[in-house]
Amino acid sequence: MEPALPAGFVNASRAFVAAAADLVTGVQRRFVGPANMRSARDNAWAATLEDRARNEARAELTREVAALVARRSSRRRLAKTR
Structure with a gap:
């Protein structure tokens, strides 16, 4: 049997992230x-x-x-014909 540590760690991490997101949302709601x-x-x-x-x-x-390129090339053509 495998230890329950990884699943417990994942659940704790998810709970922490969810609580942090709720805190940030609450602070934002209060300020804005x-x-x-x-x-x-x-x-x-x-x-x-x-x-x-x-x-x-x-x-x-x-x-x-x-x-700009068109103007420059037309000036060159004009200069060559003179």
């Missing part, structure tokens, strides 16, 4: 108020908005670089 508690859905939506903003900034930079 129940109406301002962020949920997983709130966090996911914020991450989605950040991704959209980052992608838009990347696309804008790509457009600006493409415009």
Whole structure:
């Protein structure tokens, strides 16, 4: 027979993590108020908005670089024809 120590340790660890999570949640609720508690859905939506903003900034930079390259190559073509 195997000792019950590993299962007891796992259960104690789970209980400790659950108690710590409850404590953190309680402290957060007290500081920000129940109406301002962020949920997983709130966090996911914020991450989605950040991704959209980052992608838009990347696309804008790509457009600006493409415009600079196009201007530079058109100046070179113009200089060669003179």
